[in-house]
Amino acid sequence: MSQHLQPFDPDAAVFPVSVAASLADMHAQTLRGYDRLGLVVPQRAAGRGRRYSLRDIARLRHVQSLSQQGINLEGVSRILALEAEVDQLNQQVDRLAEVVRRLQTDEATSRVFTAEVSGAVQAGRFQTRTLRALPASPEVT
Template sequence: MTAEDAQVFVISVAAELAGMHPQTLRQYDRLGLVSPSRARGRGRRYSLRDIATLREVQRMSQEDGINLAGIKRILALEAEVVRLRAQVEILRVFAEPGHRVFTAGPEGDVVAVPRGQRGRRPPPAPGALVLWRPGPR
């Protein structure tokens, strides 16, 4: 966990840092725009990343005129882009020499299978997609 992801700010402090009313943060949590972690007593705890997202939501709403449903979709698509970029990087690393075959399960998890080890591993889960890199011809 990075310092940016540490859940340290109570709602009143997070609202002040984001320049919003605490009730706005509660509404955004209910709508799923920003979902802070919860303390033992169920109090919300916001990270610096959450506060940055709150500011971005406010900017898109006020400056760009995007409604909350549109903002939620934009945030979901941005998160998907980050996830896919990370997966592409994993695939790039696995495609280096010494890794020939890898599998992608139904949830999109990628597992490397080192050269010559394919037969020793359990078969992929049903519905899994097996990919490979052709060797030199």
Template sequence: MSKADDSRRNESRTFLISVAAELAGMHAQTLRTYDRLGLVSPQRSSGGGRRYSERDVDLLREVQRLSQDEGVNLAGIKRIIELTNQVEALQSRVAEMTEELAAVRAGQRRDLVKPQTSTAVVVWQPRQSRR
């Protein structure tokens, strides 16, 4: 099973707040606080109830580890989560671009053109002001 398939499977299973709290070893009120602070933002049901994915539960455990074992405050944890999400997004984009580049080099992408090297020089001259 690929990492993407595993991720989709983990995102499809959701838990009520009471179950997620138990799985993470926390009180449900702590999960509500973390949601309010933007640390872990679960999906919402049509009725507005929180639905935690397995990824959310893993993130809750990481928040607890950083807080209790590493002594990081909640603002620091929020920043760590934001930076981690940015790194993951950038890594994903680099992977996409690497695949596109490989396809261009292999001649499989006709919509992208290989750059041409040029020795042309363009001289720029500012416009004369109109008076």
């Protein structure tokens, strides 16, 4: 009998605080403190209990690693915010790279981009025209 394993969702909030603390090798009070500071904010179960995901556990370990390097919690908070910005920028770059790839494979239609003062980009289309040569001029003898 063949079993089909389904991938585990790293964002599934399944671990209560005691299990998450054990997985992250921390005290449960530390996790609660990180939650209050906004460093690692788990989802809440119906009874309002904290539920941590695998991604939350990885983030807890990351916070712990930064703290062990001598970075205070305010510094850790700033580092996490900057890392989130970098992730967002990387996602934008990936989306733009996909747009460029599609544009490069689209031979029948050309696109024109204009930027507004606000920075918003507008995309337009125009059909390419075939340029025709002018008739040859008569030779002068």
